[in-house]
Amino acid sequence: MTDFLHRHVLHNFGLKLLALALAVALWLAVARDPVAEVAVDVPVEFHNIPENLEINSESVPRAQIWMRGPERIVRRLRSADVYAEIELRGMRVGERTFDLTADQIRQPKELEVVQIVPSQFHLTFDARLTRQVPVHPRVVGNFAPGYEIGHVVAEPSTVTISGPQKRVEAIEAALTDSVDASGTLDRATFVRHAYVSDPLVRVMDPNPVRVTVIMERVPSGTGGH
Numbered sequence: 001m002t003d004f005l006h007r008h009v010l011h012n013f014g015l016k017l018l019a020l021a022l023a024v025a026l027w028l029a030v031a032r033d034p035v036a037e038v039a040v041d042v043p044v045e046f047h048n049i050p051e052n053l054e055i056n057s058e059s060v061p062r063a064q065i066w067m068r069g070p071e072r073i074v075r076r077l078r079s080a081d082v083y084a085e086i087e088l089r090g091m092r093v094g095e096r097t098f099d100l101t102a103d104q105i106r107q108p109k110e111l112e113v114v115q116i117v118p119s120q121f122h123l124t125f126d127a128r129l130t131r132q133v134p135v136h137p138r139v140v141g142n143f144a145p146g147y148e149i150g151h152v153v154a155e156p157s158t159v160t161i162s163g164p165q166k167r168v169e170a171i172e173a174a175l176t177d178s179v180d181a182s183g184t185l186d187r188a189t190f191v192r193h194a195y196v197s198d199p200l201v202r203v204m205d206p207n208p209v210r211v212t213v214i215m216e217r218v219p220s221g222t223g224g225h
Contacts, residue, residue, distance in 0.1 A: 036068070042062065042065060042082050044083075044086055045085045056124040063084050083105075084105050098120065130204070134157060153214070188213050
């Protein structure tokens with residue numbers, strides 16, 4: 001019996017006692033830190049999209065990520081600490097359905113992903129097209145009797161737009177923000193920005209447009225505007 005105690009119990013007794021103390025301390029630490037769950041609404045990030053490709057979907061995919069872990073970690077969690085990423089390397093024109101799994105979620109290592117809503121999303125892709133379109137100023141106003149708009153000049157007269165090919169091809173012109181030329185008798189110049197109505201088509205020229213409104217007298221015997 002003495003030999004048994006010496007060989008199996010007392011051998012390396014100090015190390016065994018230390019291991020037991022560490023195990024008890026770890027158990028107490030876990031027991032004092034209850035588990036909690038939290039849901040975080042995050043955008044889906046797209047990585048390595050081919051240079052000549054455009055996402056042809058107006059709604060930006062977002063996901064609600066449910067995570068579980070120590071309450072102290074959950075309480076300190078920020079939305080920036082969690083995101084979903086999708087790899088688009090080698091993607092081509094067309095439609096694609098993507099699965100969202102825990103492997104595509106980046107979150108603090110102490111937390112576990114337990115649910116993702118939605119678990120799938122659908123996108124369409126189109127080739128990128130860049131071209132120039134004319135600028136059409138929008139001029140409104142109440143003008144003095146005997147005067148009407150003679151000419152409207154936009155400088156620059158064209159802007160460059162870029163986006164999914166089919167959407168860019170459907171754009172006939174860029175418009176300017178409204179110009180109120182009320183009270184103008186000769187000419188007046190206004191500075192406005194140009195835009196297109198399609199949210200997926202970008203105006204590439206950052207500079208505003210100078211819109212010059214030139215008034216002229218209405219010939220006698222005709223009505224003015």
